Amino acid sequence: MSKLTPLHAAHLAAGARMVDFAGWDMPVNYGSQIEEHHQVRRSAGMFDVSHMLALDLEGADARRYLRGLLANDVAKLSLPGKAIYSCMLNPSGGVIDDLIVYFFADDRYRIVVNAGTADKDVAWMRDRIARTGANVTLEARRDLAMIAVQGPEARQRTWQALPGAQAATEALKPFQAAESDGLLIARTGYTGEDGFELTIPAARAEAVWNALAAAGVAPCGLGARDTLRLEAGMNLYGQDMDDDTSPLDAGLAWTVDFSDEARQFVGREPLETNGARRRLLGLVLDGKGVLRAHMKVETEHGEGETTSGTFSPSLEKAIAIARLPLAVAPGETVQVDIRGRKVPATTVKPPFVRNGKALV
């Protein structure tokens, strides 16, 4: 039996095509995935991301606990509402999950994790609490819904839809959040566009969704979410990295904070010992076809593999994220094996598209 978000009925009413995603019955599109993609790049679209799990971490040891749990360092968070992106690593340095952690106070944080890994994450976090004896409580917030409103007009239209939201959130910089009328409104997202992610009491989710729709925000499915994040060069957990992937091999070195030498976060030692062994780069296909995950890539420096691939609606070309030998640089021509056909592609440094503009 699939799990349903508080917006499930709204998706069905809007004529969504539903698919199973990590055990959740989710909209993949409401008609055309490509139109939804363009809607986000050109004006504003919204995604039900209530399948992701919000967790509240509270207690005197919260900060210390997170500094040991996460590869990024929450010590850099001092402004209430400020957030960072981080990987949570296993002792071998592989990625258990990637997540966003919001700081409210030294003893109070909100963590948002992926749907497919939520059970594994919570088990790991609870195990760490038990093992470290940290004085914290961890509460899973399945009473909340989440809506991502994304696009160049996303903030404006959110303000139109939610009275009072403008005053509370106008000054927010990227990766900052503020409360307004019982909602947590964060200037974050997963599309490469400006926008907000709204965390809403489940009972109010549909009313907020409908108010956004009335303000001209188009419902968008997981299909468009995937092409948007890929163009933005953002990793997808389970596809571009997983329990066996080092963040240093997945283009996520910028999220691993080694600066405090005394901070012994889980996975630090293997990362420092091994360093980066692969390089994550983008591919733009020069020949015909569409790139997909797990295609073999031949380079002058050895073989690699695509981890995600799609047709980019913004560039109207096939693009991919690939894990390649370290020596490969942007601007090189490589050969991708598309079902037995060798097709040339050019390596680029992601993102491919950001804030509506092609960067490659």
Place this chain on the structure above:
Amino acid sequence: MSNIPAELKYTKSHEWIRVEADGSLTIGITDHAQEALGDIVFLELPEAERDVDAGEAVAVIESVKAASDIYAPVAGTVLAHNEAAIDAPESVNSDAYAAWLFKLRPADGADLGALLDAAGYQSEIADA
């Protein structure tokens, strides 16, 4: 509800076939198939004069989601493919029965009787 024209023949793998007056076959994918595939972005179609077997994978349709093989409904020789569809793959989404993919001259003795009629295809996709 999918559109399933009564005058066409169908396969279980979601191709439609129109038997032309000269006995040649025009082949595309059904409305049901295009809807399941989502936005179509790339077509790889067989070249004229290629001999194909019944059930052989002869074309590839790539949607934003995935790549799907298209099969020859019967043995025969490819007469032509639709250049206009290659240039505008989204035309398969907007009208799957107008945007044909390739034409085939059936081999001698090719068995057209095994193809489904509209009612047969309707019950095929209703079971799925």
